[in-house]
Amino acid sequence: MSLKAQDPHIEKExxxxxxxxxxxxxxxxxxxxxxxxxxxxESKPAQGGAAAGGAAPAHGAEAPHQGGAGPVHxxxxxxxxxxxxxxxGHTGDARVIGIPSGRELLRMPCFVPDPLTGWGITNESxxxxxxxxxxxxxxxxxxxxxxxxxxxxxxxxxxxxWINDKINARIARFRLDYFVCDxxxxxxxxxxFHGIFPDKRDPVDPAINYTTRVFCxxxxxxxxxxxxxxxxxxxxxxxxxxxxxxxTMDVKWQARINGNCDLVATSFDGKLAATNQYxxxxxxxxxxxxxxxRDACLFFHVARIEQAIKDGKFTHIGDSKVPVVDCRxxxxxxxxxxxxxxxxVPKNPHGVNASPDGKYFVCSGKLSPTxxxxxxxxxxxxxDGKLDDPDKSIxxxxxxxxGPLHTxxxxxxxxxxxxxxxxxxxxxxxxxxxxxxxxxxxxxxxxHKIDVMYQPGHINATCAETKAADGIWMAVGNKFSKDxxxxxxxxxxxxxxxxxxxxxxMILAHDNAVRPEPHDxxxxxxxxxxxxxxxxxxxxxxxxxxQADTGVTRNGKKVTVRITSVAPAYxxxxxxxxxxxxxxxxxxxxxxxxxxxHGFAIPEYNIQFIVNPQETKSVTFKIDKPGVFWYYCTNxxxxxxxxxxxxxxxxx
Numbered sequence: 001m002s003l004k005a006q007d008p009h010i011e012k013e014x015x016x017x018x019x020x021x022x023x024x025x026x027x028x029x030x031x032x033x034x035x036x037x038x039x040x041x042e043s044k045p046a047q048g049g050a051a052a053g054g055a056a057p058a059h060g061a062e063a064p065h066q067g068g069a070g071p072v073h074x075x076x077x078x079x080x081x082x083x084x085x086x087x088x089g090h091t092g093d094a095r096v097i098g099i100p101s102g103r104e105l106l107r108m109p110c111f112v113p114d115p116l117t118g119w120g121i122t123n124e125s126x127x128x129x130x131x132x133x134x135x136x137x138x139x140x141x142x143x144x145x146x147x148x149x150x151x152x153x154x155x156x157x158x159x160x161x162w163i164n165d166k167i168n169a170r171i172a173r174f175r176l177d178y179f180v181c182d183x184x185x186x187x188x189x190x191x192x193f194h195g196i197f198p199d200k201r202d203p204v205d206p207a208i209n210y211t212t213r214v215f216c217x218x219x220x221x222x223x224x225x226x227x228x229x230x231x232x233x234x235x236x237x238x239x240x241x242x243x244x245x246x247x248t249m250d251v252k253w254q255a256r257i258n259g260n261c262d263l264v265a266t267s268f269d270g271k272l273a274a275t276n277q278y279x280x281x282x283x284x285x286x287x288x289x290x291x292x293x294r295d296a297c298l299f300f301h302v303a304r305i306e307q308a309i310k311d312g313k314f315t316h317i318g319d320s321k322v323p324v325v326d327c328r329x330x331x332x333x334x335x336x337x338x339x340x341x342x343x344x345v346p347k348n349p350h351g352v353n354a355s356p357d358g359k360y361f362v363c364s365g366k367l368s369p370t371x372x373x374x375x376x377x378x379x380x381x382x383x384d385g386k387l388d389d390p391d392k393s394i395x396x397x398x399x400x401x402x403g404p405l406h407t408x409x410x411x412x413x414x415x416x417x418x419x420x421x422x423x424x425x426x427x428x429x430x431x432x433x434x435x436x437x438x439x440x441x442x443x444x445x446x447x448h449k450i451d452v453m454y455q456p457g458h459i460n461a462t463c464a465e466t467k468a469a470d471g472i473w474m475a476v477g478n479k480f481s482k483d484x485x486x487x488x489x490x491x492x493x494x495x496x497x498x499x500x501x502x503x504x505x506m507i508l509a510h511d512n513a514v515r516p517e518p519h520d521x522x523x524x525x526x527x528x529x530x531x532x533x534x535x536x537x538x539x540x541x542x543x544x545x546x547q548a549d550t551g552v553t554r555n556g557k558k559v560t561v562r563i564t565s566v567a568p569a570y571x572x573x574x575x576x577x578x579x580x581x582x583x584x585x586x587x588x589x590x591x592x593x594x595x596x597x598h599g600f601a602i603p604e605y606n607i608q609f610i611v612n613p614q615e616t617k618s619v620t621f622k623i624d625k626p627g628v629f630w631y632y633c634t635n636x637x638x639x640x641x642x643x644x645x646x647x648x649x650x651x652x
Contacts, residue, residue: 067500067507069472074101082462082473082523085147085161089517092142094163094172096179099462099473099523100498102512110172110181111142111165118609119181122617123584128184135620143167146263146520149176150211150246151200154268154358154467156522158529160246162196162214169193171216173249177532183249187242188320192220195264195275198246203270203302213252213302216242217261217275221282224256225318234282240317241275241300241327253309254317255327257298257340258282263351263406267376268358268467273300276345276352276363296342297352297363297372299379299390300327304339335382341390343379345372351406355415355430356469360395364404364417370397371404371417373433396433398445400426408461410501411469414447418456418476424449425456425476425499427506450506452497454480461501462523470525474499474506477518485513494518533594533613540616544588547571561585563646565598565611568638570631574647581623588616599634602648610635626652 065072074080080098088095092112096105111129113120120129120137130138143166150160161174169190173183187193195217202208218239223230230236241255259282261275277296279289305325308314314323325339332338346368353362363372378393387393403421410416417426426449433445461474481495493513500507537543544550544562550571553560559581564571565588577583589598589611601608604625611617633644 065500065507065509067509068502069100069500069509072100072498072509074098074103080526082525083529084475084521084523085149086521087144087147087163087519088515089145089519090141090143091515092144092165094144094147094161094174095518097521099475100509102496102498102510106179108174108179108181110163110174110184111144111168111170112140113137115608116610118617118619121607122609122619124617128181130184130186139168139170141167142170144519145194146196147522148197148214148520149522149524150198151466152210154200154209155463156466156524156528157210158524160211161522162198162246164193164196164216166193166219169218171196171214171244171249173246176529178535179531185244185249185251187216187218187240187244187251188322189222189225189254189317190216190218190240190242191222191226192218192260193242194219195261197264197266197273199266199270199273199302200268201270204306206270211246214244214246215264215266215273215275215300216244217264218242219260219262221260221279221284225320227318234284237282240324241273241298243302243305251322253305253314254322254324255300255305255339256324257327258329259296259298261298262349265352265354265361267354267361271302272376272379273302274298274352274361276349277342278348278350290347293347294344295347295349297345297349297361297374299341299343301339301341301383304337304383308339335385338383341379341382343372343374343390343393345394346370350404353407353409354465356409356411356463356465356467357413358467360430362407362415362417364407366403366405366420369399369402369404371400371407371415371428371433372397373430373437394437396430396437396445398428398433398436400428400446401449405457406459408459408464408474409469410461410464410471410474412471414471416459416461416474416501416506418452418459419449420455420457420479422449423454423456423478424451425459425474425506427501448505450499450508452476452478452499452508453484453495453511454478454482458520460521460523463525464523471501473509473523474501475521475523477514477521479517481511481513484511491516534592535612535614537588537590537614537616540588542586542588542618543616544586545590547590552576557581559583563587563600565589565591565600565633565644567591567596567598568633568640568644570633570644570646572646574649576649576651577623578651579623579626582620583623584618584620586616586618587611589613596637597635598637598644600631601634602629602631604629608634623650626650 082099084097084099086095094108109119119125149156169187198211199213202212221237223236224238243252259277260279283289327340345363346365348366349363350366351364361374373396375395381387382390401419401422405418407417427447428445432443436443456476458477462472476497478495496512498509550562599610629648
């Protein structure tokens with residue numbers, strides 16, 4: 001009997017859902033990504049009228065959203081109720097999305113160059129990104145996965161958010177007053193930097209109730225150190241769990257562990273950080289990674305780790321000066337001194353999330369149809385010697401469906417888990433799951449299931465991992481879209497879907513096509529953020545505060561050019577340099593009007609950047625060809641925008 005036939009809470013499949021069943025079967029056989037590429041459906045002939053033409057969606061059209069969260073469509077002139085902070089995947093940046101509209105409001109560059117803003121071109125952005133001795137960027141690719149925001153007293157404080165670069169083991173911080181990246185840190189001795197989560201309060205000093213640390217998980221085991229020796233000696237391989245100072249962005253410490261890290265979670269009291277782990281076999285390749293029956297959620301006792309460092313109980317790896325503590329389980333067996341403990345969970349878990357009441361972490365089995373609910377107080381009891389077996393901290397294992405990945409919460413005691421193979425989201429009640437696990441067979445924790453399109457991965461609801469989870473909207477990131485959008489060649493868009501979760505049953509509100517491959521996101525009310533819309537000129541040491549201070553200063557071959565912009569003109573409107581000069585051009589936007597951004601471009605010299613109101617940026621470049629080069633405004637700013645230009649005259 002099928003799962004749908006057994007469970008009355010699961011909606012019946014609508015007509016035309018055959019493709020979803022096919023996707024499930026193919027994925028379950030491990031051939032989904034290969035087989036699906038050739039899967040086609042015949043187009044239905046057009047029937048006339050405005051809706052005619054093209055193929056009908058396999059899923060059929062959803063009814064207009066009628067839920068209690070409010071309208072999805074935001075009329076012209078009205079604002080969204082929530083901000084969504086989204087990772088962007090292989091584009092190496094982050095996005096800001098209006099919720100519920102799904103409007104993309106901003107791209108926030110960080111790890112890779114951005115030709116719109118001049119990120120990676122200006123001196124200021126290069127200083128954040130990091131450069132080689134010759135001034136070129138150290139990295140030009142990135143892979144952003146997980147986005148998390150800073151906390152104060154258990155809710156988002158609107159100050160910072162962080163995102164990881166899986167490829168090059170970097171963490172970026174964004175200031176949320178200006179929505180710009182201000183720091184990037186490279187993690188030493190790490191490859192495959194995947195999970196990321198800040199603490200919700202300082203774990204050592206309870207009086208400090210805001211984020212002071214960001215925890216980072218390493219997915220790929222590498223030689224320690226990875227200096228070209230011991231390449232085949234697996235005993236020298238390892239992974240690190242890293243703690244970054246949230247304020248300075250310096251690496252505070254690292255913990256050497258067994259196995260791989262996937263995602264990261266932190267407790268509301270600041271005492272525990274955790275990562276769900278796969279590959280406890282510590283194998284190199286897929287086949288060898290599958291021999292164990294179970295994997296784990298690994299818990300870190302943060303205060304004990306930091307005390308060990310104070311006591312000098314640490315080493316270093318390679319040239320890194322970061323203190324490294326030994327958190328391998330074989331060296332942490334005594335509960336009263338242990339810095340880590342494993343809790344056993346089903347094979348290959350994919351995700352660990354903290355419930356907003358602060359009581360539980362939920363791990364998803366991926367290769368098991370269950371979620372594992374872990375009582376955090378019981379984990380602390382083990383560390384205190386009050387619990388003889390850490391696995392006794394498991395208080396529920398509800399069977400939610402096939403391929404559970406990530407879990408979010410509504411603040412009303414319900415959890416929502418994505419089912420990758422079922423292409424569904426399962427809503428289940430945590431306390432009912434605990435009762436059933438304790439022996440009450442009359443309880444059914446499953447509340448509702450809904451189809452999503454297709455193969456959902458990350459999921460998050462509004463304010464879900466804060467004390468103020470509001471249970472209004474929930475976003476689901478689906479890895480495949482297939483027949484949901486117009487075909488655009490072999491590379492399909494992916495499909496972010498928004499659901500109303502105010503009622504007993506989830507309601508699918510809308511689809512939102514996205515460029516592959518985004519990952520994680522957080523959603524917070526608009527009144528939790530207070531962005532500034534004009535910069536403070538005094539914050540820029542290089543600012544030119546008056547048009548009278550513009551002009552050219554020469555010191556041998558080094559030339560400084562100060563330019564200001566006031567719509568629709570630059571000052572000065574021309575300057576002279578010579579071949580062989582090294583020019584540092586400093587541009588200040590003296591306009592104070594909100595939304596009045598200017599651009600600056602010079603042909604033949606790969607220079608293009610923008611300056612927002614009261615902002616200053618600079619570029620440094622070598623003059624290598626003579627002639628006249630018109631610099632011009634690239635950002636529409638005025639009725640005379642096309643006339644906003646000047647001449648760089650280069651003498652031989």
